[in-house]
Amino acid sequence: MNIAVFSLTENGRQLSARTADVLCSEHKVSRYCFHKHTDDNSAVFWNMGSMVGRLFERSDAFIFVCACGIAVRAVAPLLGTKADDPAVIVMDDSGNFVIPVLSGHIGGANRLAEIIAEALGSTAVITTATDTGGRFSPDSFAVANGLIITDLTAAKEIASDVLDDKKIGFFSEYDHGGLPDELTEFGVCRSGIYVGDSKDIKPFDVTLQLIPKNIVLGIGCKRGSSSEVIGSTVREILAEAGIDIARIREAATIELKADEAGLLEFCGSIDVPLRFCTAEELMSIKGDFEASDFVLETTGADNVCERSAVFCSGGKLVLHKRAREGVTVAAAEIPVYLDFERKVL
Incomplete structure (x- = not known):
C-alpha cells in the first residue's frame, strides 16, 4: 500500500x-x-x-x-x-x-x-457493525481473498442480513475452508454469495457475485507496437473469451521485451504489473503449448504468451494463444483457495 x-x-x-x-x-x-x-x-x-x-x-x-x-x-x-x-x-x-x-x-x-x-x-x-459484533463481513472477505465485488448494494444487503441473524447462502466454484456460522451451503436462503465468473449463475434472490482477480495475462508483440494497438487487441480478445479485464492481476512476457515502450505503457494504463521471464524459465514449463520455430529462433522460447502466463500463474491456461495486429495473447488462472480467516492486509 x-x-x-x-x-x-x-x-x-x-x-x-x-x-x-x-x-x-x-x-x-x-x-x-x-x-x-x-x-x-x-x-x-x-x-x-x-x-x-x-x-x-x-x-x-x-x-x-x-x-x-x-x-x-x-x-x-x-x-x-x-x-x-x-x-x-x-x-x-x-x-x-x-x-x-x-x-x-x-x-x-x-x-x-x-x-x-x-x-x-x-x-x-x-x-463498523459487523466488526464490533465479530460477524462475517462480505466486504472484508472479498478484499482479503482478492475477489472483485460486483454489486455494493447486494453486499450491503447481505451485511444487513448478517446483523439480523439471517443465514447467508454460499456457492463457490473454488476450494475453500470451513464456513463461518453466518454462511451455509445447504438449504434455501434469500440472499447469498456466489464466487465465480459466470454471469448466468444466480443461486439466490439477492446474489452477491464475487469474481477472483486471478488472471495472469501472457503477452507478446512485434517490436514497436503502440500502447493503443496492444490495448485494443487485448480488450477485444479478452471480451471474445468472456474474461473481464478487471480480473487481470499481472501481465507476463519474455525479458527481451523489457524495453518495449508500448507494452509498458499499456500495463501502466490498466495498473497491472508486468513481469519479465527468461527464455530458460519459459522453456522449463511442461505442457501442451502452440510452438513456433520462428519464435524459438528469435527469442529462445517456442511460445511466449502461453508459457509466460502459465509460468507466472502457477496454474492452467484458460485462454490459449490468440494473435492479432502483431500482438499475441494468452491467459492463465492463479489457483484460488478461499480462506475465511484471512485478513485484509
Whole structure:
C-alpha cells in the first residue's frame, strides 16, 4: 500500500515517525509534517487540504495525527465511491486511539488501525457493525481473498442480513475452508454469495457475485507496437473469451521485451504489473503449448504468451494463444483457495 501520514504538532510528528516505523517493512510510507514541526525524514506542508489533494489519486491510505474534524475536512471534497476511496485513519495527538473513519473494509482501514494500535499500545476504535459484533463481513472477505465485488448494494444487503441473524447462502466454484456460522451451503436462503465468473449463475434472490482477480495475462508483440494497438487487441480478445479485464492481476512476457515502450505503457494504463521471464524459465514449463520455430529462433522460447502466463500463474491456461495486429495473447488462472480467516492486509 502507498500510505501517507500527516501530522500537525510536535507530538504528532513523533507519533507519525513511530507509525511509519511500524508500517514501512510491508508498505511504502511517506510522512508529511506541518512546517512548524518537521524533520529530515518528512515532507513539509503549509496547507493540508492542498497536499492531500495532490496525493489523493496515488495513495491507498491516509493516516492523520490530528482532530477528526480536520482530517474529514481535508478529504471530504475528494471522496468518490465506497469501492474507490482510500482508507482514512485518524489518531489523536497523544496516541491513545486509532480510529478508522473511511473505507474500513474494502480499503483495509480497520485492519490497518488494528496493526498500528497493537504496535503502539493504543486502542483501535472500530465502529463498523459487523466488526464490533465479530460477524462475517462480505466486504472484508472479498478484499482479503482478492475477489472483485460486483454489486455494493447486494453486499450491503447481505451485511444487513448478517446483523439480523439471517443465514447467508454460499456457492463457490473454488476450494475453500470451513464456513463461518453466518454462511451455509445447504438449504434455501434469500440472499447469498456466489464466487465465480459466470454471469448466468444466480443461486439466490439477492446474489452477491464475487469474481477472483486471478488472471495472469501472457503477452507478446512485434517490436514497436503502440500502447493503443496492444490495448485494443487485448480488450477485444479478452471480451471474445468472456474474461473481464478487471480480473487481470499481472501481465507476463519474455525479458527481451523489457524495453518495449508500448507494452509498458499499456500495463501502466490498466495498473497491472508486468513481469519479465527468461527464455530458460519459459522453456522449463511442461505442457501442451502452440510452438513456433520462428519464435524459438528469435527469442529462445517456442511460445511466449502461453508459457509466460502459465509460468507466472502457477496454474492452467484458460485462454490459449490468440494473435492479432502483431500482438499475441494468452491467459492463465492463479489457483484460488478461499480462506475465511484471512485478513485484509
